[in-house]
Amino acid sequence: MTVSAVSVEPKTSSDPHLAPELCIKLHDTMLKTRVLEERLITMYKQGDGYFWIGGPGEEAFNVPLGMLVHKGQGVEHDYLHLHYRSSGTLLAMGADPVDSLRQMKNTATDPYSGGRNFAGHYSARKWNVVPISSPIEVQFSMASGTAMAQKRHGGKGITIVQGGDAGTAEGDFATCLVWSSRKGNEVPVLMIVTNNRWGISTSYDGQHGEKYIADRGKAFGIATAVVDGNDPEVAYHALKKAMDYVRTERRPFLLEASVSRLYGHSSASGANFNKVETDCLARFEAKLEERGVLTRKAMDDLRAKYTQELLEATKRVREEPQPDGKTIYDFVFADRNIVGKDH
Amino acid sequence: MTVSAVSVEPKTSSDPHLAPELCIKLHDTMLKTRVLEERLITMYKQGDGYFWIGGPGEEAFNVPLGMLVHKGQGVEHDYLHLHYRSSGTLLAMGADPVDSLRQMKNTATDPYSGGRNFAGHYSARKWNVVPISSPIEVQFSMASGTAMAQKRHGGKGITIVQGGDAGTAEGDFATCLVWSSRKGNEVPVLMIVTNNRWGISTSYDGQHGEKYIADRGKAFGIATAVVDGNDPEVAYHALKKAMDYVRTERRPFLLEASVSRLYGHSSASGANFNKVETDCLARFEAKLEERGVLTRKAMDDLRAKYTQELLEATKRVREEPQPDGKTIYDFVFADRNIVGKDH
Amino acid sequence: MATLVQAIRMGLHVGEERLGVTDIFGEDVGPPLGGVFTATQGLKTAWNSPLDERGVIGTAMGLALAGQKPVCEIQFSDYIYNTIDLLKLAGSMYWSSNGDWNLPMVCMTPVGAGIRGSIYHSHSFDATATHIPGWKIVMPSNPLDAYGLLLSAIADPNPVFYLAPKALLRVKAGPGELLPGEPADEKALSKMIDAPVGDRTTWKPEWPNLETLFVPIGKAKTVRPGKHVTVVSYGRTLPLSVKAADELMAEGIDAEVIDLRSLHPYDWEAIAESVKRTNRVVFVNEETEITNFGEHLIRRTVDELFYHLHAPPKLVAGAFVPGIGLADNLERASVPQKNDIAEAIRATALHTP
Amino acid sequence: MATLVQAIRMGLHVGEERLGVTDIFGEDVGPPLGGVFTATQGLKTAWNSPLDERGVIGTAMGLALAGQKPVCEIQFSDYIYNTIDLLKLAGSMYWSSNGDWNLPMVCMTPVGAGIRGSIYHSHSFDATATHIPGWKIVMPSNPLDAYGLLLSAIADPNPVFYLAPKALLRVKAGPGELLPGEPADEKALSKMIDAPVGDRTTWKPEWPNLETLFVPIGKAKTVRPGKHVTVVSYGRTLPLSVKAADELMAEGIDAEVIDLRSLHPYDWEAIAESVKRTNRVVFVNEETEITNFGEHLIRRTVDELFYHLHAPPKLVAGAFVPGIGLADNLERASVPQKNDIAEAIRATALHTP
Ligand SMILES: Cc1ncc(C[n+]2csc(CCOP(=O)(O)OP(=O)(O)O)c2C)c(N)n1
Ligand SMILES: Cc1ncc(C[n+]2csc(CCOP(=O)(O)OP(=O)(O)O)c2C)c(N)n1
Numbered sequence A, B: 001m002t003v004s005a006v007s008v009e010p011k012t013s014s015d016p017h018l019a020p021e022l023c024i025k026l027h028d029t030m031l032k033t034r035v036l037e038e039r040l041i042t043m044y045k046q047g048d049g050y051f052w053i054g055g056p057g058e059e060a061f062n063v064p065l066g067m068l069v070h071k072g073q074g075v076e077h078d079y080l081h082l083h084y085r086s087s088g089t090l091l092a093m094g095a096d097p098v099d100s101l102r103q104m105k106n107t108a109t110d111p112y113s114g115g116r117n118f119a120g121h122y123s124a125r126k127w128n129v130v131p132i133s134s135p136i137e138v139q140f141s142m143a144s145g146t147a148m149a150q151k152r153h154g155g156k157g158i159t160i161v162q163g164g165d166a167g168t169a170e171g172d173f174a175t176c177l178v179w180s181s182r183k184g185n186e187v188p189v190l191m192i193v194t195n196n197r198w199g200i201s202t203s204y205d206g207q208h209g210e211k212y213i214a215d216r217g218k219a220f221g222i223a224t225a226v227v228d229g230n231d232p233e234v235a236y237h238a239l240k241k242a243m244d245y246v247r248t249e250r251r252p253f254l255l256e257a258s259v260s261r262l263y264g265h266s267s268a269s270g271a272n273f274n275k276v277e278t279d280c281l282a283r284f285e286a287k288l289e290e291r292g293v294l295t296r297k298a299m300d301d302l303r304a305k306y307t308q309e310l311l312e313a314t315k316r317v318r319e320e321p322q323p324d325g326k327t328i329y330d331f332v333f334a335d336r337n338i339v340g341k342d343h
Numbered sequence C, D: 001m002a003t004l005v006q007a008i009r010m011g012l013h014v015g016e017e018r019l020g021v022t023d024i025f026g027e028d029v030g031p032p033l034g035g036v037f038t039a040t041q042g043l044k045t046a047w048n049s050p051l052d053e054r055g056v057i058g059t060a061m062g063l064a065l066a067g068q069k070p071v072c073e074i075q076f077s078d079y080i081y082n083t084i085d086l087l088k089l090a091g092s093m094y095w096s097s098n099g100d101w102n103l104p105m106v107c108m109t110p111v112g113a114g115i116r117g118s119i120y121h122s123h124s125f126d127a128t129a130t131h132i133p134g135w136k137i138v139m140p141s142n143p144l145d146a147y148g149l150l151l152s153a154i155a156d157p158n159p160v161f162y163l164a165p166k167a168l169l170r171v172k173a174g175p176g177e178l179l180p181g182e183p184a185d186e187k188a189l190s191k192m193i194d195a196p197v198g199d200r201t202t203w204k205p206e207w208p209n210l211e212t213l214f215v216p217i218g219k220a221k222t223v224r225p226g227k228h229v230t231v232v233s234y235g236r237t238l239p240l241s242v243k244a245a246d247e248l249m250a251e252g253i254d255a256e257v258i259d260l261r262s263l264h265p266y267d268w269e270a271i272a273e274s275v276k277r278t279n280r281v282v283f284v285n286e287e288t289e290i291t292n293f294g295e296h297l298i299r300r301t302v303d304e305l306f307y308h309l310h311a312p313p314k315l316v317a318g319a320f321v322p323g324i325g326l327a328d329n330l331e332r333a334s335v336p337q338k339n340d341i342a343e344a345i346r347a348t349a350l351h352t353p
């Protein structure tokens, strides 16, 4: 079977609108995600955490991604190899935002790492969310492994791997291109590059010879697309198409989405709102208002409600226990196999 | 400045013939290289060395490469980051084949490593030949460094980096693509992939999604070409063109050459002659005879002469001293800077 | 009498048949070659990977996360050093997810000198491996342990390094050390499981009917009891230590030799029990000698057994130089030889304060 | 009174002006940021690299081979572990070419815990670095040494690791420890060389007129003389060791503290001379404790000074767990704190056989 690589110039509005109910759901989770991230930033600034990193500015892409995931545990379901800007995806999958506060506050109750890891470093075996780790791009070296297991198993489960633009300079990105496209051994992996045109303080310009990063897939016969990740409807369609392709063809797809970095890189760079970048949430809200799907007031009320809820949750989380020093020796070795069958 | 990436299908005979004198020179060094490699293999088989690896089957490409190098020391001259099949290049640059025997026999007189490294692992600072090391593809991570120094210096010096097809799966190959093509920061490096369609026992098919490895340069705006590396005249033209481009434009070029592996991977796989693969030397000799440039007898005599010379040299080399065990502590640290200015 | 490499191959086969191994892969691991040392010939789940160690380790991690049981190979441990970050990640996955995901994978790699492999086919890996938390590490020195440790490694729910001493791969099992189910006639065995020279496209192995045998990870083996001095080693230097000890009997020195076999967790009890009896200890390995695992064992020895010691604990290890040179003299001067070990045992045994 | 990170910056400036430094590069090293810790602000040869550590090391090697003098940075030592093969290659180039090519490069990287950096911003690198032959290794614990060791590292014709203890980067020089040529007023210095917050496009540093100062690689410094016990440390745990020693004076324990400063080559003479006087020694670092450089120092101590020891030599090091957890309690339990060090010094000083 041969597949011609498809590349799409960024497009913003040619796709038809999504149904109002879906738009409302998208908006709800995008808003909740934004409020969560702003809460986490505030927690950091008020000394309720040591470090913040997250995805405000990527909601329009990451929320549809989470909605479209075939969620569950094991090879029948999708595996997710994400990075540290994926709150929108997790919330869309049903994660409790309060758990993110717990990780921010590094409490013993943090379900993702027990107070060990930074905010935004999710792990959820029940949903095939592989532990997010800080090193850039290593997830791309692991992704073809889960995808290979899925190809072998049959069914519709796919692997989704996501990272930033700067990180594609690491050899691991190339590793994923190579290992996913071996002739006759192609695997069902959707590679996603969320391109905010920055790596911490380093601009895209001057570091990349590529016009589109996605073009790197073409030499490998990998199907590619480039989309406006600031538009949730465009993103939804593009993701759906790419995922359908991967699910059905059992072959790789490389999707590049342009996104914003609305609060800078992380708390290390101040975590202040950037007025120059496109705010996907504001843009979507304007559209929804214009289309009469939601009123300004309804959206403001919803924001106030989520804000209040998470503020109160912060107070509760503050009272939750910190991990004990002795627990550093817990979970060094497993005594039985929990990811597969036990032998 | 924008450059459109050029890709050329393998071509064998469209280029005009080279002048007879040049053909004779090419043939002479190709033959000398072949005889040297066969001598090294025999040495291995007779217990005069522990391991053989080399480039029989790549003479038609590597000899023109060595002839075209702007040879010398320092940034004005070409830097070479080669791998273990480069005898043809070194002999074309003027290396003494007897020194290769010394490395095979790991004598203290081996000028490349003092009996420390395997045959074919050249090092020649006087000619900018960076030490060849066994790890596959690491040379591609170093190459943009020397090229950057050359870009900065100005002049015509370029960097040449060469490796096999299987090795392009390592992240270092991608590193070279990324680092050499940074917009506004392009560097003069000629990347060469000598594609024999094997990595030890692993065939190209089933491991590569790419039709041509060279296509991987295109996404980066890197000029590319694919040539028949079994024809020294075609290779000469292609190398000349690529080198001229890199020298003048001060930008990267990715050249893929199909070559043969005439004695298998190395002594580990038996080092026996493979009758199925194209023998570039036999093919070239047939052409030269047909064109009346050289007679069969002249070529046979030349082969006999080189064979005899190297046989005799082997006997002399056998008598040369082995390195003393105590010398393992020599050259761990330099006490003054020999590669640049001393400070 | 299987060789060590045949024992590995049979262990992998049993792993495929009975322990759920799904993938045995790496560079040149699959057909036609079946591994540069023949370790993976004829195995039904063996396949060739791209030439990319980071991909090998990463893919093994992905397979393990997806409930597969991968055994991946790095062709020579010399080529594992571009993956240390991934190995650290693998070792930390269970811990950093607070017990959410374990990672059941085996990483095999041939280690050490002794085959005139020059700078890049002679590396040891035990110093680096023992410094990566979250991995278990085994290193057999004979076919029976090679088999039994491999089955334990495969059955373990954690990442396990399986370090195969290159110089011992062709070493045969001693008398009475047949693998359970192995045919007694070594020629018959070879005919059954060694791939033929030449065309192999139609060849299929005929596997003996093997039983499982689990050598527990973390248990050392006293291979030579003795009373004057304890020698702790593993891998290539283990049989050399035994030989050195045997020869020293002529001088009236009776050394006890312990094959550590597992480097993490390691059998401290066995070491301590022995040192308390002999009051003298020599640690032997072939890694370069600065920040060497044997130095950890010495640290623990002085920490816990200081007043049992009648002589300073000694390390015999590789020279701290950037590579192992090809020429005989260079290799010999770089890694411990039998005489170096004998000398250290003798000096330690005869040491008087 | 420059901070340690300002001292590095000034050292790099002097390197550019007087020692031929041609490239200071790495991720976010160039403008506008000038390094995630401000170490490279305002330097004329500083530039931003792609996000690719292998490219950073490889390019530094290439630049050095072409006669340039590169200082490259790995943003955190946590991210250096995908380059160990290249680092080994760099360390072996002079040796494997039998003296044909040396490789004059400096690789800077921030190391260690102490800033609640969690699993991937707390790593130490000294165990791995000291196990790579062919590299020199320095690690300052105060601004003056930071400056003087950096100049020596730059002037050295070999590859040199420059390990900067993250937790000490904002520590100020003590009285009388001005860099040669540094303005005495620290506010004035800050105005001259610290980049302003906000827009920096037109900012230029105004460098003080600095003199060179070379702290020789391989020389330790006794920072606190004492007579009961020797404490050898470096980096973050050095000032903690001094504080612990100071506090123990109240208990009548007078500890001598040595700042090793160079990890390879290291100043064995200084250690031996001190231990021969005090007969007791504690080695302190924050690396994970199995196959740890401090264990090498203990091995050498028992090898050469066994009969000088009145107590077992002691190691205080990091817990052998896969990471350093974010929560206070976790970080504190994972790497040595002042009290852990004090306890070890006390136990060693008071130890009676
Ligand atoms: C291997 C590695 N190197 C360096 C870092 C430090 N670092 C953290 S984020 C980052 C920039 C990442 O940029 P990009 O890949 O574009 O992702 P973005 O943060 O923009 O989403 C860097 C250099 C790291 N985490 N891992
Ligand atoms: C990093 C690394 N991994 C593995 C090896 C072992 N090895 C030596 S040559 C080789 C195959 C190389 O194939 P290719 O790159 O196509 O070059 P060729 O030998 O065919 O010219 C392998 C796997 C190595 N030398 N280095």
Ligand SMILES: [Mg+2]
Pocket: A164, A165, A166, A194, A195, A196, A197, A198, A199, A200
């Ligand atoms: Mg980015």
Ligand SMILES: [Mg+2]
Pocket: B164, B165, B166, B194, B195, B196, B197, B198, B199, B200
């Ligand atoms: Mg090849």
